Amino acid sequence: MIVETQLARFDSIALESGACLAPVEVAYQTYGSLNAAKSNAILILHAFSGDAHAAGIAHETGKPGWWDNMIGPGKAFDTDKYFMICSNVLGGCQGSTGPASINPETGCPYAMAFPVITIGDMVRLQKMLVDSLGITRLLAVAGGSMGGMQALEWAVTYPDHVVAAIPIATTARHSPQQIAFNEVGRQAIMADPDWSEGNYYSGKPPARGLAVARMVGHITYMSDESMREKFGRRLREKEKFGFDFSVDFEVESYLRYRGSQFVNRFDANSYLYISKAEDYFDLTQGSGSLADTFAGVKTRFLVISFSSDWLYPPYQSQDIVRVLRRRNQDVAYCELPSNYGHDAFLVDVAEQTDVVRGFLASTARERV
Amino acid sequence: MIVETQLARFDSIALESGACLAPVEVAYQTYGSLNAAKSNAILILHAFSGDAHAAGIAHETGKPGWWDNMIGPGKAFDTDKYFMICSNVLGGCQGSTGPASINPETGCPYAMAFPVITIGDMVRLQKMLVDSLGITRLLAVAGGSMGGMQALEWAVTYPDHVVAAIPIATTARHSPQQIAFNEVGRQAIMADPDWSEGNYYSGKPPARGLAVARMVGHITYMSDESMREKFGRRLREKEKFGFDFSVDFEVESYLRYRGSQFVNRFDANSYLYISKAEDYFDLTQGSGSLADTFAGVKTRFLVISFSSDWLYPPYQSQDIVRVLRRRNQDVAYCELPSNYGHDAFLVDVAEQTDVVRGFLASTARERV
Numbered sequence: 001m002i003v004e005t006q007l008a009r010f011d012s013i014a015l016e017s018g019a020c021l022a023p024v025e026v027a028y029q030t031y032g033s034l035n036a037a038k039s040n041a042i043l044i045l046h047a048f049s050g051d052a053h054a055a056g057i058a059h060e061t062g063k064p065g066w067w068d069n070m071i072g073p074g075k076a077f078d079t080d081k082y083f084m085i086c087s088n089v090l091g092g093c094q095g096s097t098g099p100a101s102i103n104p105e106t107g108c109p110y111a112m113a114f115p116v117i118t119i120g121d122m123v124r125l126q127k128m129l130v131d132s133l134g135i136t137r138l139l140a141v142a143g144g145s146m147g148g149m150q151a152l153e154w155a156v157t158y159p160d161h162v163v164a165a166i167p168i169a170t171t172a173r174h175s176p177q178q179i180a181f182n183e184v185g186r187q188a189i190m191a192d193p194d195w196s197e198g199n200y201y202s203g204k205p206p207a208r209g210l211a212v213a214r215m216v217g218h219i220t221y222m223s224d225e226s227m228r229e230k231f232g233r234r235l236r237e238k239e240k241f242g243f244d245f246s247v248d249f250e251v252e253s254y255l256r257y258r259g260s261q262f263v264n265r266f267d268a269n270s271y272l273y274i275s276k277a278e279d280y281f282d283l284t285q286g287s288g289s290l291a292d293t294f295a296g297v298k299t300r301f302l303v304i305s306f307s308s309d310w311l312y313p314p315y316q317s318q319d320i321v322r323v324l325r326r327r328n329q330d331v332a333y334c335e336l337p338s339n340y341g342h343d344a345f346l347v348d349v350a351e352q353t354d355v356v357r358g359f360l361a362s363t364a365r366e367r368v
Numbered sequence: 369m370i371v372e373t374q375l376a377r378f379d380s381i382a383l384e385s386g387a388c389l390a391p392v393e394v395a396y397q398t399y400g401s402l403n404a405a406k407s408n409a410i411l412i413l414h415a416f417s418g419d420a421h422a423a424g425i426a427h428e429t430g431k432p433g434w435w436d437n438m439i440g441p442g443k444a445f446d447t448d449k450y451f452m453i454c455s456n457v458l459g460g461c462q463g464s465t466g467p468a469s470i471n472p473e474t475g476c477p478y479a480m481a482f483p484v485i486t487i488g489d490m491v492r493l494q495k496m497l498v499d500s501l502g503i504t505r506l507l508a509v510a511g512g513s514m515g516g517m518q519a520l521e522w523a524v525t526y527p528d529h530v531v532a533a534i535p536i537a538t539t540a541r542h543s544p545q546q547i548a549f550n551e552v553g554r555q556a557i558m559a560d561p562d563w564s565e566g567n568y569y570s571g572k573p574p575a576r577g578l579a580v581a582r583m584v585g586h587i588t589y590m591s592d593e594s595m596r597e598k599f600g601r602r603l604r605e606k607e608k609f610g611f612d613f614s615v616d617f618e619v620e621s622y623l624r625y626r627g628s629q630f631v632n633r634f635d636a637n638s639y640l641y642i643s644k645a646e647d648y649f650d651l652t653q654g655s656g657s658l659a660d661t662f663a664g665v666k667t668r669f670l671v672i673s674f675s676s677d678w679l680y681p682p683y684q685s686q687d688i689v690r691v692l693r694r695r696n697q698d699v700a701y702c703e704l705p706s707n708y709g710h711d712a713f714l715v716d717v718a719e720q721t722d723v724v725r726g727f728l729a730s731t732a733r734e735r736v
Contacts (some may be wrong), residue, residue, distance in 0.1 A: 112613070176595035176619040180587045183620045186613070187583060187627070191576035193561055208559035215555060216584060219548045224681065227544040233650060245480070245554070245640060248647065251544040252551045259555070272613065279617065282601060310678065313592065 001072065003029050003056035003065070005095055008129050013090070019115035023104070026129050027052045027095020028087035031071060032079035034135070039367065041135045042077060043126060044086040045143030045150040048217070048274060049266055051094035054086035069349050076353040082139065082360070090125045091117045091274050093267035100201060100267045112198035117273055119146070119281045123153045127161070140363060142166035142356070144345035145312060146274070149281050152320070155299040156283060164363040166356060168304040169345045171316035172290055173282035178311065181220055182275040185213030189268045198269050210268045211259030218258050223308040223341030227251060290323045300330035302359040304352060306344035307337045332359060369440065371397050371424035371433070373463055376497050381458070387483035391472070394497050395420045395463020396455035399439060400447035402503070407735065409503045410445060411494060412454040413511030413518040416585070416642060417634055419462035422454035423447070437717050444721040450507065450728070458493045459485045459642050461635035468569060468635045480566035485641055487514070487649045491521045495529070508731060510534035510724070512713035513680060514642070517649050520688070523667040524651060532731040534724060536672040537713045539684035540658055541650035546679065549588055550643040553581030557636045566637050578636045579627030586626050591676040591709030595619060658691045668698035670727040672720060674712035675705045700727060
């Protein structure tokens with residue numbers, strides 16, 4: 001399945017901050033076919049550093065999508081049954097409008113003149129995209145991590161336009177620890193002189209700072225146990241300790257490699273904006289409590305967490321489930337056993353496939 | 369109790385790497401009085417960023433020591449009974465010889481010409497200090513985190529010279545996750561152009577890189593729960609979200625403050641060398657197994673871990689205890705309940721005081 005990224009363009013979008021972006025573009029891909037009733041559409045929501053290329057082989061790069069193990073014929077999100085949509089988030093750097101986009105007022109990249117965005121803003125742009133495809137009501141929205149936040153936001157903001165939501169390995173409000181890890185990443189980027197207050201688009205990007213930020217991220221995505229299994233204390237290309245500051249351990253070389261690779265595909269300013277959007281995310285804000293926020297929600301839920309995920313620990317999913325249950329909302333919850341930590345929703349998908357497939361089948365059956 | 373730091377100087381020390389440092393100095397403090405039999409001496413071993421000032425009020429700064437809640441008259445380490453010693457580690461920057469010390473061969477600071485050091489090297493210098501004080505056998509060695517590694521190393525290297533060891537919140541071998549967090553700190557420092565390959569002593573230190581490294585450290589020292597209790601999602605001097613990149617949350621301001629404060633008291637190159645010493649620490653190395661390493665150990669042990677410590681999780685202490693138990697070694701183990709994470713051994717000391725006090729009393733009673 002060779003897929004191509006498409007682009008939708010809208011005149012403007014009003015943001016939660018009060019600012020307005022005009023114009024605004026959104027990059028997206030689709031897989032499978034929309035049925036005549038337009039009732040089989042599922043929107044996939046990507047995590048922090050994801051993009052619109054969720055499945056299939058990209059025409060441009062030849063690479064598989066980030067959730068190709070979950071989306072395709074016969075897979076959890078079965079493209080023989082469902083019409084799948086995935087778009088790059090607002091503020092991103094993979095085709096949708098973000099800080100690297102040209103500001104029409106100046107003819108230069110927005111950089112830090114880009115308005116601060118929220119998860120709500122991302123979802124509002126997704127709604128514009130879904131509307132433009134002629135889809136009134138999504139069968140489901142689904143995503144892990146920051147994608148899960150968007151799934152929750154969809155259910156709260158557009159209760160009449162989404163039948164089911166699948167928030168995975170996520171939270172209803174970013175915790176101080178989650179904010180703290182994001183803040184370290186931001187500080188690492190902004191401490192790099194090449195960041196130049198965000199104005200690096202005509203010069204060198206803040207590669208070292210962004211690499212350090214990504215290294216922190218990777219540690220939090222794995223578990224203590226999965227790191228032990230993957231790396232142990234194995235030495236890198238050395239028979240004994242080097243007694244110097246070259247790479248000694250495989251885990252060091254892995255992190256340096258992942259950090260340096262990230263620089264080639266991600267914009268540092270997008271890192272700042274998207275991480276802030278995560279940190280601002282708090283579904284209890286405004287209403288005062290999660291129960292009040294969920295008062296108007298009509299969506300059915302499948303909430304999934306992973307046992308070894310310490311970045312978005314199961315208790316955060318359970319907080320959501322408890323509130324929904326108390327409202328007698330239709331909610332299924334699975335804490336799946338996995339050693340893979342937060343990354344589990346991307347890599348340890350056997351059981352996740354079973355529960356998602358079953359949930360979608362019953363949702364399609366019971367759909368009003 | 370006003371205390372002053374003293375300095376001991378030795379001609380040279382041979383290091384595990386094969387290198388030799390000459391001369392070598394060690395900064396230390398003592399509290400309480402050594403008895404006539406010289407049988408009541410306890411060596412306190414500090415953690416990563418600690419120093420010789422463990423207790424009392426420093427003559428130089430007016431500040432209390434880092435374990436003043438544990439050391440003093442009537443406290444866990446009762447200075448009415450015991451003669452306490454604490455020294456700054458080799459490679460440190462608080463009086464003992466380290467990368468900022470003058471290399472006698474060049475007349476300039478060692479910087480990265482400083483030899484790589486190990487936990488074993490730190491302990492060997494401590495042994496020289498203890499010998500110079502005329503103490504043949506320590507009643508106990510005690511410390512948390514990297515201090516606990518030194519306590520274990522003492523018991524293994526000098527079985528005839530230490531009656532009891534109290535390793536707290538520590539491990540017998542640094543895990544890939546622990547190495548990974550240290551590596552992020554090192555990369556943050558080395559990514560700062562002001563680091564200048566370590567030659568910054570005549571100019572600006574790599575303050576931004578070191579601050580980022582310290583921020584990562586602080587997150588790992590706390591627990592998810594203690595961060596929620598301490599900060600919640602409280603906003604900093606703002607009534608609502610700023611929708612900009614100034615500080616929004618108290619946790620951000622706390623981390624930035626602690627990061628910037630650290631720069632005033634810690635040398636970035638010491639960060640590199642000491643973190644590498646931690647990463648090299650592996651008591652199974654050489655012998656092949658912890659059981660073989662502990663074969664000659666005669667020390668009695670009190671091993672302490674804390675329930676919410678995810679940086680040095682209780683299972684790492686239990687690994688040590690299990691091996692000692694299997695050898696029928698005298699070992700007591702307490703996993704103390706605490707929400708404070710790794711910091712618990714420094715701040716949540718009520719129960720720790722009780723178990724240490726009882727253990728020391730029985731050690732003094734049963735001392736051969």
